[in-house]
Amino acid sequence: MDLSYKTTKEMGSNLTWIRTGGEVEVFRPDSILELKSFVKSGVDYFPLGMGSNTIIKDTNLDKVILKLDNLYKEIELEYPYIIVGSGVPNFTVSRFCIQNFLGGLEFLHTIPGSIGGGVFMNAGAYGSCFSDNLEWVEVMDIFGSVSKLYKKEIKFSYRKCHVPKTFIFLRACFKVFKDEKIKEKVDGYVVSRNLTQPRFLTLGSTFKNPEGKKAWELIDQAGCRGFAIGGAKMSEKHCNFIVNTGGATSGDIVKLINSVQSFVFSKTGILLDREIVLL
Structure with a gap:
């Protein structure tokens, strides 16, 4: 080695x-x-x-x-496409689109994280997800070979991109379109997010939505809104979000996740599937 x-x-x-x-x-x-x-x-x-x-x-x-902090940080506009490095934060791409009046990726403004992780998770918000406007991704495999995968070669599903977990996402290409009202749309999403979701020391959505159901509603029905273990707590603002109230450990979070899954299953017969990644 x-x-x-x-x-x-x-x-x-x-x-x-x-x-x-x-x-x-x-x-x-x-x-x-x-x-x-x-x-x-x-x-x-x-x-x-x-x-x-x-x-x-x-x-x-x-x-x-x-961490690819030192690589793949560029955004290139080749209209009607933008090519984005995997390390670029989602909100940076959204700001770029606002400045250039480009539509199709406005939902990125409300999703924390970077482009590479977003593609890998097929993250989404407000009815849109990464795979919607994706054209291709550039990846590196465990042998160091770099290749381009077009959307039709990749199976996407809800919050999942079906490629080997060892693939490293380097760049992604998205199709965009001219939209003079892009800033108004983003501003509307931001207002909605701030009203309904905790902003800091959180992980975003903890569980995926089961088909035909909302995870937060099931968590609420099971009495887990505000439920806490150690410093980890199911947010009272949005009970599918875990927040670190101060001094939480990863162990606290794992215990909280397992407990909420158990309570929801006992109440509804539905086993919630994690959206977050445990290392």
């Missing part, structure tokens, strides 16, 4: 929005050659964007966190 790459020791709590997690090894390549060398080394890794829907365990994570 090639151990020539250099990692740093960092706290998982500094890498995720929920601000929990113990010490982990992190690798930030400065070039595509470094990235290829790293993935070809055989090390077990997890590509992490902004950590907006990820929980890093409190101790003994047995894989290296891969």
